[in-house]
Amino acid sequence: xxxxxxxxxxxxxxxxxxxxxxxxxxxxxxxxxxxxxxxxxxxxxxxxxxxxxxxxxxxxxxxxxxxxxxxxxxxxxxxxxxxxxxxxxxxxxxxxxxxxxxxxxxxxxxxxxxxxxxxxxxxxxxxxxxxxxxxxxxxxxxxxxxxxxxxxxxxxxxxxxxxxxxxxxxxxxxxxxxxxxxxxxxxxxxxxxxxxxxxxxxxxxxxxxxxxxxxxxxxxxxxxxxxxxxxxxxxxxxxxxxxxxxxxxxxxxxxxxxxxxxxxxxxxxxxxxxxxxxxxxxxxxxxxxxxxxxxxxxxxxxxxxxxxxxxxxxxxxxxxxxxxxxxxxxxxxxxxxxxxxxxxxxxxxxxxxxxxxxxxxxxxxxxxxxxxxxxxxxxxxxxxxxxxxxxxxxxxxxxxxxxxxxxxxxxxxxxxxxxxxxxxxxxxxxxxxxxxxxxxxxxxxxxxxxxxxxxxxxxxxxxxxxxxxxxxxxxxxxxxxxxxxxxxxxxxxxxxxxxxxxxxx
Amino acid sequence: xxxxxxxxxxxxxxxxxxxxxxxxxxxxxxxxxxxxxxxxxxxxxxxxxxxxxxxxxxxxxxxxxxxxxxxxxxxxxxxxxxxxxxxxxxxxxxxxxxxxxxxxxxxxxxxxxxxxxxxxxxxxxxxxxxxxxxxxxxxxxxxxxxxxxxxxxxxxxxxxxx
Numbered sequence: 091x092x093x094x095x096x097x098x099x100x101x102x103x104x105x106x107x108x109x110x111x112x113x114x115x116x117x118x119x120x121x122x123x124x125x126x127x128x129x130x131x132x133x134x135x136x137x138x139x140x141x142x143x144x145x146x147x148x149x150x151x152x153x154x155x156x157x158x159x160x161x162x163x164x165x166x167x168x169x170x171x172x173x174x175x176x177x178x179x180x181x182x183x184x185x186x187x188x189x190x191x192x193x194x195x196x197x198x199x200x201x202x203x204x205x206x207x208x209x210x211x212x213x214x215x216x217x218x219x220x221x222x223x224x225x226x227x228x229x230x231x232x233x234x235x236x237x238x239x240x241x242x243x244x245x246x247x248x249x250x251x252x253x254x255x256x257x258x259x260x261x262x263x264x265x266x267x268x269x270x271x272x273x274x275x276x277x278x279x280x281x282x283x284x285x286x287x288x289x290x291x292x293x294x295x296x297x298x299x300x301x302x303x304x305x306x307x308x309x310x311x312x313x314x315x316x317x318x319x320x321x322x323x324x325x326x327x328x329x330x331x332x333x334x335x336x337x338x339x340x341x342x343x344x345x346x347x348x349x350x351x352x353x354x355x356x357x358x359x360x361x362x363x364x365x366x367x368x369x370x371x372x373x374x375x376x377x378x379x380x381x382x383x384x385x386x387x388x389x390x391x392x393x394x395x396x397x398x399x400x401x402x403x404x405x406x407x408x409x410x411x412x413x414x415x416x417x418x419x420x421x422x423x424x425x426x427x428x429x430x431x432x433x434x435x436x437x438x439x440x441x442x443x444x445x446x447x448x449x450x451x452x453x454x455x456x457x458x459x460x461x462x463x464x465x466x467x468x469x470x471x472x473x474x475x476x477x478x479x480x481x482x483x484x485x486x487x488x489x490x491x492x493x494x495x496x497x498x499x500x501x502x503x504x505x506x507x508x509x510x511x512x513x514x515x516x517x518x519x520x521x522x523x524x525x526x527x528x529x530x531x532x533x534x535x536x537x538x539x540x541x542x543x544x545x546x547x548x549x550x551x552x553x554x555x556x557x558x559x560x561x562x563x564x565x566x567x568x569x570x571x572x573x574x575x576x577x578x579x580x581x582x583x584x585x586x587x588x589x590x591x592x593x594x595x
Numbered sequence: 596x597x598x599x600x601x602x603x604x605x606x607x608x609x610x611x612x613x614x615x616x617x618x619x620x621x622x623x624x625x626x627x628x629x630x631x632x633x634x635x636x637x638x639x640x641x642x643x644x645x646x647x648x649x650x651x652x653x654x655x656x657x658x659x660x661x662x663x664x665x666x667x668x669x670x671x672x673x674x675x676x677x678x679x680x681x682x683x684x685x686x687x688x689x690x691x692x693x694x695x696x697x698x699x700x701x702x703x704x705x706x707x708x709x710x711x712x713x714x715x716x717x718x719x720x721x722x723x724x725x726x727x728x729x730x731x732x733x734x735x736x737x738x739x740x741x742x743x744x745x746x747x748x749x750x751x752x753x754x755x756x757x
Contacts (some may be wrong), residue, residue, distance in 0.1 A: 257654045258718070260601065264647040265606060268613060271640050280636055283616060313686060313717070314678040480623070484728060487713025490690060491706065498697070502747075507694030511687060523599035541639045548634040 095218070098450025102458060107148055111155040111455050115462045118159020119166070129160035129422045131305035135492060137429045146433040147448040151455040153426055156410075158459045161363065161405055162206055162467060165398060169198045179401065181367040185386065185393035192389050200333055201391050201397045203467040205345050207460050209399030212349035213356070213406025214456040220357075221410050221442075221453075234547040234556045238566035239417060240540040244533060259529045262520075266533020267540065269294055289505045298497040299534055300425055300509045303527045305493045306514030311521075312486055333391075341395040344374055352400030356407025363401040363408070370400030406456060413437055413449055416539075424535045607627045607651035614644030693733050702748040706733040 101107065114136075121132045136156050140149035164179040169186035182202065189198035244263055272283045273293025284290040348370040355366040374396040375386045386393040411417040416438040418424035430437050435448060442449045497510045517527055547556050557563055617640035625635060689712055696705045710729035719725055740748055 101621040117608070201658070227669070257650060257658065258603075261603065261647065261654055264610075264643060264650055268610070268640070268643050271643065282621070282636060282640070283613065310683050310687070313683045314680065316679065317676070353690075430728060483714045483717040483719035484725075487710050490713060491710060491732075494690060494693065495740075504694050504697050507697070508691065511690045511694065515687060518654060520602065523602050525602065543746060544639065545634045546694065548638075549632065553633045567718055 093449045094446055095454070098452075098454035101147055101447045101451035102151065102454040107151050107451070107455065108458065110143075110152040111146055111458050112462050114152045114155025114465060115159040115162075115459055118156040118161075119163040119463070119466060120159075122160030122163025122166075129164075129491070130300060130425055132160050133422060133425045133429070134154055134300045134305075135495070137425075137432070140429060141432055146430070146435045147451040148237045149433055150426075150430065150435075150448060150452050153429055154452055154455055155459045155462075156218040157405065157422060157426070158210065158402070158456075158463055161402060162203075163221065165202050166199065166467075169202060169394075170195060179367070179397075181371045181397035181401075182394065184371060184397075185388075185390050188387070188389035189394065194389070196307065197333055197391075197538070198394060200468065201337075201341065201394050203464060204333075205341070205348075205395040205398035206467075207400040207464045208345045209349045209352060209402035210406055210456065210460040210463075210587070212346075212399075213353045213403035214453060214460070216353045216403075217406055217410055217456070219416050219452055221449075232547070232560075233543045233550065234560050234563045235566065236416075237540060237543040237547055238563040238570070239350075239354055239415060240536050240543065241250050242417075242566050242570040244529075244536055244540070244570070262525055262527065262529040263533040266530040266535075267537040269530075270534045270537025271541065289503065289509075293538075294509070294534070295497065295506055298506050299494045299513065300428075300531060301497050302510050302513035303517050303531050304421070305489065306510070307521050307527070308485060309452070309489045309493065310514070312489075312519045316482065336531050337391055341391050344392045344395045345399045348374065348400040349403040353407040354405030355400070356404030357410045363404040366404035366407075367397035367401040370396040400402075409452065409456075413452065415442060416441075416487050418532065418535065421531060424532045428535055600657065603651045603654035607648055607655060610644050610647040610651060613640065614648060617641045617644055624654060682716055689713060689716065698749065699753050701751040701753070702737055703733055703750050704752065706736070 102111070117136070118132060121135075122129065133153055133156055134459045136153060140152050143149045143152065161179070168179040168182040169190055186198050186202065187568065189195065244267075270275070270293070272290055274281050274291065279289055324589070351373065352363075352366040352370055355369060370388075371393060374392055375383060378386065378390075378392060382392065405422075408418075408423045412423045412427060414437075416427065416436065419428045427437060435441070435445065493514075494507055494510065497506050498504070517587070520527060548554065550556075551559070557567065613644060615639045621637035621640070622635065625637075671695065693705055693709045707726075707729045710732060711725050714725050714729075737748060737750060741750075
């Protein structure tokens, strides 16, 4: 492991890579503060830049920096103007914004910065210890198990995607898989479902779909409902940056607990930073006693520290399945996976063996990214917040323009823009009806890999029998079914219990 | 019937068409040597279409009772008239126009017009500021994309020949 750390250090500490991680953090923080551009959209915008660097480890370092910066920036706008630009910072607003209203914005931002830093750092340490262990397990995986593993990833994502809406999430995932079959498959040299349209020969563009599913609906929502952006209010007073010794003692155990819990949740494919932040908030609220518990939601420092450390640790945790198994644990890592594949790096168990410098450089750059972010956040926050004062009449056209550019630059094809707008409208309507959109994109990204592995194992084993002959495959598929069914079973039981029907435990 | 179930119905139709294509049209063009394979190009789409139709059907029929709570930050589509639907539609139309004009009119003109028109639609009336901001952003981004990323964007309209 020590050898790996040294290798990572030497890669990550090259002047170019340090510049990239600093630049990535800066870009991520600035754009992440703008409502409507979460880490997913920012990373999607940055992919062409990253790909043009050419060196996969440098590209991944840049994107990881952008990722952390965006999560950090998102919490800034959540705290200052109650506008969470990212789903994972929604929990931050619960106690962050009340603190701003009480004139403690500076303190809130400091607590957020420190919690995020600690969460990210503890996450990186855990990643270093546990990722190699996961790899040794993963090396025994064949294409049959890979297929099953993808199914687990898909089902977990669908199950976590909404409360009591498993049917919709499953439908969205399947729709994503269907969209992935458009165009030429890897194993068959025949175009499928292109309807004779040349532009669909190579399938739907991945960035186009990402933009249409996330950035565009959010921008349309901002237009539809001006109160969502609320940039007219201006930023809150920023003073009183210091936290007292007593406050530090109060939040330290919270940060410690939530960093570990957040990391573990982040490792599970499908859970991700959003779930981790909500769960962290809920757990800390349950642990807190009496007066402390009352303060939650009214400006509790604990209530701010918990989701912040949890979501940063989870972001680091979500790199474990991405780097070791090739499974994206969240929408953002799904986009990162797409970026990796376009750099012709195949994430998976072989990554650590074949290209250890990429693996370790990313982990080391996480430390550097965290330090850079702390340095950025503490003294620069008063100035950074000024970006939020951009009036929405200027902000929204720019958001739309960047979505268009993101799709155009990748393909250099104007038809792609029409597809983008068309899908964007569909996605907005789907969002009106409470359909989760992340499963669709994750299904789309996993789809071709799922089919390839399925086809490969079918050809190797000469039929569908492989599912029953390989215990590991079977176990994983059963696990996937359980993950899909458990949430609806729980919801059903809760409903029955509400109706006064005894359950048979 | 609520919007989400109508959508599920539409998705089901799409899946049925997709399934029809997978089951009845794809295998005809399969070369004989590939027919000995345990898996055909149409195998995976067939499985998907069946599963998707089933999933859509369960949503259409409302088999899974939803908890009735919708996303707090969401928009209530039943009161769409209360929102700035006109602005949203105009911006979407503007994006389509931009997509159609990007090649013939060149990047610099279309983007400047797009940014200014977008602000105008949203109610901004500080003309000089809008134009200056749009020009700076357009030229800056064009220079960045062209020189740093090395991606060619036609800057001027087609009749200028570049």
